[in-house]
Amino acid sequence: xxxxxxxDFGRARLxxxxxxxxxxxxxxxxxxxxxxxCAAPVDSDRPERWIASTIEASNPGMPRLVAxxxxxxxxxxxxxxxTLAALVAAAPVFYxxxxxxxxxxxxxxxxxxxxxxxxxxxxxxxxxxxFARERLGAPFGKLEVYxxxxxxxxxxxxxxxxxxHSPGRDRWKRIIEEQDIAAMDACxxxxxxxxGDTWIVPGGLxxxxxxxxxxxxxxEPSDLVVRCEFEREGVAVxxxxxxxxxxxxxxxxxxxxxxxxxxDVRRQFCLAPTPVEDGPGWAVDRLxxxxxxxxxxxxxxxxxxxxxxxxxxxxxxxxxxxxxGVVAAGDEQVELKFGDSCFVAAASSSxxxxxxxxxxxxxxxxxxxxxxxxxxxxxx
Numbered sequence: 102x103x104x105x106x107x108x109d110f111g112r113a114r115l116x117x118x119x120x121x122x123x124x125x126x127x128x129x130x131x132x133x134x135x136x137x138x139c140a141a142p143v144d145s146d147r148p149e150r151w152i153a154s155t156i157e158a159s160n161p162g163m164p165r166l167v168a169x170x171x172x173x174x175x176x177x178x179x180x181x182x183x184t185l186a187a188l189v190a191a192a193p194v195f196y197x198x199x200x201x202x203x204x205x206x207x208x209x210x211x212x213x214x215x216x217x218x219x220x221x222x223x224x225x226x227x228x229x230x231x232f233a234r235e236r237l238g239a240p241f242g243k244l245e246v247y248x249x250x251x252x253x254x255x256x257x258x259x260x261x262x263x264x265x266h267s268p269g270r271d272r273w274k275r276i277i278e279e280q281d282i283a284a285m286d287a288c289x290x291x292x293x294x295x296x297g298d299t300w301i302v303p304g305g306l307x308x309x310x311x312x313x314x315x316x317x318x319x320x321e322p323s324d325l326v327v328r329c330e331f332e333r334e335g336v337a338v339x340x341x342x343x344x345x346x347x348x349x350x351x352x353x354x355x356x357x358x359x360x361x362x363x364x365d366v367r368r369q370f371c372l373a374p375t376p377v378e379d380g381p382g383w384a385v386d387r388l389x390x391x392x393x394x395x396x397x398x399x400x401x402x403x404x405x406x407x408x409x410x411x412x413x414x415x416x417x418x419x420x421x422x423x424x425x426g427v428v429a430a431g432d433e434q435v436e437l438k439f440g441d442s443c444f445v446a447a448a449s450s451s452x453x454x455x456x457x458x459x460x461x462x463x464x465x466x467x468x469x470x471x472x473x474x475x476x477x478x479x480x481x
Contacts, residue, residue: 112195113176114430116188116444118418121172122147123158126328126338129219132251132315136215136440144219152442153213153418153466155186159324161346162339170324174444177433185209185444198414198447201468208240210468211397212322213418215440219253220312223330223338224261224285228345228355229304230395233325236354237345244394245302245320247310248464249294250422250440256313259291262370263306263361266290270353277329277349285330290363299372299388299399305357306370317420319389319466321396327352374401382406382459391469398467405459410452417445417452417467424461429453437463 120137122130129148134141151158151170158170172185189209193202201210227243234240252258266288268276276284288307294300294314302308307329310316325345328338344352361369372393374386382405389399402408404426419428421437428435430449437443445452454463 112192112446112448113180113433114446114449115177115428115433115435116174116185116446117177117435118152118185118442118444119173119175119182121151121154121170123149123151123170123214124160124163124166125149126160126342127218127220127222127333127336129217131219132217132253133215133440148217148219150215151212152215152420153185153209153211153444154322155184155189155207155209156212156322156324161341177435195448196444196446197416197468200414201416201447205468209322209416211319211466213317213319213420213442213466215250215315216310216318217315218310218312220334220336221261222310223328223333223336224289224307224309225326225328225330226307226356227302227304227323227327228325230321232304232355233323236351237325239323239325241321241323241396242304243321243323243325244304244396245318246389246394246399247294247298247300247302248317248319248388248399248422249296249298249300249314250317251296251315252294253313253315257291257311258294258314259311260294260300260314261289261307261309261311262292262300262302262366263308264288264358265361265363265366267358267360269358270356273329273356273358274349274353280331282330292363292366299374301370301372301389301393303357303370305355307356317422317464319397319399321394327355380408383408385410388464395469398469400465400467402454402463402465404454404456404461404463407453407455410454412445412447412449412451413470414447415467415470416447417465419443419445419452419454420464420466422462422464424456424458426454426456426461426463428463429455
């Protein structure tokens with residue numbers, strides 16, 4: 102049922118995201134502990150903070166934790182802490198926008214998180230949207246986008262992405278069955294990454310994030326994964342977490358077996374920013390547009406001075422990725438430092454960003470615009 106506009110009046114247009122840590126089959130999270138002010142930060146089995154999720158994390162083989170992965174939030178104005186899912190369900194049009202609710206209901210349409218790896222992740226792949234719909238009966242696959250924030254000192258900063266030396270389907274099956282890790286490693290060359298890079302990982306591409314990489318990860322909202330490396334650095338993937346509850350032969354259809362040279366990978370999957378607007382002391386770029394995925398867009402504001410941008414009727418996740426500053430909508434404000442984020446209701450007609458010092462940077466993640474032309478625009 103559409104929201105009653107009268108009921109929406111006065112609702113919090115800015116919602117501060119609370120730390121929502123999630124268990125995974127790899128280790129990391131020390132930098133997230135530091136961001137959260139932990140007295141004794143360590144790497145652990147909670148290397149991710151889910152900052153825009155209305156779905157539970159899937160951790161087959163681990164004891165279930167109720168509501169694990171569902172983002173917790175605190176609305177501006179002193180309201181009690183709740184979940185993003187509950188907030189959206191209470192006023193879907195206010196928070197997501199009328200067009201969004203008409204198309205997706207209360208589903209956010211994307212999932213975003215901070216990821217801090219201390220080890221290279223297990224080699225894996227995710228289904229495309231088409232595969233998910235046609236073969237799994239699921240509404241979303243799992244295309245991913247990485248925005249690299251930092252690389253830990255002493256780490257090279259690399260990922261694996263696509264086969265540089267394709268084994269072909271039959272040999273890949275043998276490598277997985279026998280866990281021939283030397284042969285698996287030989288299928289890949291390291292792809293260097295650095296802070297400020299934007300990488301897109303389409304469904305089907307085998308990949309693995311390297312150790313020591315801190316990033317924002319935005320993806321289609323699913324947790325579907327095929328893991329073909331069963332153990333790394335003493336961290337085992339249980340049988341339930343390997344093949345999406347299916348057999349290996351079924352999962353072999355997920356992989357793209359094309360061969361990509363390192364230069365091809367960088368050209369096709371490392372995205373250059375597209376300038377949208379600029380002015381004295383600020384610039385707005387589009388990092389990911391609707392031409393690359395129908396689920397979400399990512400924009401970036403780099404600012405030395407305050408600016409105000411008008412909304413186009415969509416919600417947004419604002420993530421402070423450099424420096425510190427204040428996000429404001431009307432008379433509501435949320436103070437952000439590096440790594441902090443807030444949810445901006447679709448009902449917000451504008452967004453102000455006030456950097457605390459020159460060189461601040463804010464990512465804006467939004468559901469894709471229906472007309473593929475949406476973006477935050479400078480408010481006259």
